Amino acid sequence: MREADEVLAGVVAGGLAALVATFVAPLNLNTVVIASMIVLMPGMALTNAFSELTSQHLISGTARLFGALATLLKLTVGTMIALIALQLLGLEPQVRALRPQPAWVEWGAVVTASWAFAALFRSGRRDIALVMAAAIAGYQISRLGGQWLGSPIGVFLSALVITVAGNGYAQWRNRPGALIRVPGIIMLVPGSTSLRTLLVAVQQQDVVAGQQAAITVVNVLLALIAGLLVGNLLLPARRSL
Structure with missing residues (x-):
């Protein structure tokens, strides 16, 4: 089953x-x-x-x-x-x-989601605020960067900043950098966009609509991976944390 x-x-x-x-x-x-x-x-x-x-x-x-x-x-x-x-x-x-939704709806959803991710990742009590801050920061950097320079660049900048912050935190505090990296990019990964792509293609029986959505998914993935790679180049993690 x-x-x-x-x-x-x-x-x-x-x-x-x-x-x-x-x-x-x-x-x-x-x-x-x-x-x-x-x-x-x-x-x-x-x-x-x-x-x-x-x-x-x-x-x-x-x-x-x-x-x-x-x-x-x-x-x-x-x-x-x-x-x-x-x-x-x-x-x-x-x-x-x-x-569009009112600003209070968006911010309420972001804060609620960041708290939910802290619970989902089973964060310790002392790490809940850090995990929530990383999730909110990742989303906000992506959003602002997307408004100014386009969505893929916003995702790239967010992944870059979060990766550098996570590696820096690991070196500074000798604690897992994943406490920042994982929640920081969790709202950027294209899981929901991928599912929406398939649903649109099946519901509308429109290959063109599905292809356009699929291109969006690939762009987000490439931007996210590029940000992670460049972030690790700028500030490599010295240990497996």
């Missing part, structure tokens, strides 16, 4: 979101489904896979890459099973997107 966990998660998330959109209130359906499965997204696995491939670790990189793709496919299959089943029953979810 473990192989079907992601499929079942997609069925439950897609089914509940569609039922709410049908009987309660209109929803931005894909966004709600993706948000409900965010902890299952293989964004970090995709990033690690491409990082290992660029480091010539071909076997482990390929294994991680196809594992991440398999996860995305299973989440997509589960979601589409739920949506198509409800469609066959004659239910039509009411889809509505509200953009």
